[in-house]
Amino acid sequence: MEARVAAAVPACDDPDCGRLPLEPSNAFPLLAAVRERQGRIEEAIAVMRTLADRPGGAEDWIVHTLCELYADQGRARDGLAYLDALKARRGGAEDGEFFRMRLALMADCGLLDEAIEQARAHPEGDTWYAARSLSGLLAGTGCTEEAAAVLERHPDSNASLRAEHLIDLGRIKEAVQVLQRRPRTAPIDDPWAGSPSSEPPF
16 A cells, blocks of 8 residues: 555646645545554554645545544644644635534534634624534534524524434424424535545545
């Protein structure tokens, strides 16, 4: 696997593509997964950092994998530091999917109140997808009642998720009512969710 990474050839000669090698689309994450299963976490992190730090390499699934590795090792602050550096490299701009990762890492650091404050203060904080993200953050820390309440402001877009939280709270009849009242329209894509798949192409 390491030989495949080392021997990878550039996918193109165009400087705009950063001469990204062909192999890292699968070899890098596979190597990181192998190292993680071997308990060689620092090497797994180093592999994903190498991929993320390449020109054009900081795609959402790559950064998400890196941040998950940090969080799983109790190093959420290192994940936040990476997101801070990435945001600085992009002139202070931060895409929604990276902001969502930031909120989860802040919660892992014990900064739940600060994460909630940032989510609500975000320019898109009053949207249905921001409410969904905040609800997930609250539910993940055991605040199911608050998670359900957050979704009340956008009933047309978050009915299913709110019903799930209500069921977890034992409020079955209320959950059924929420589902019965929801509009029968196609769901709208969540712009904070990033690409549909978190896995690299193989």
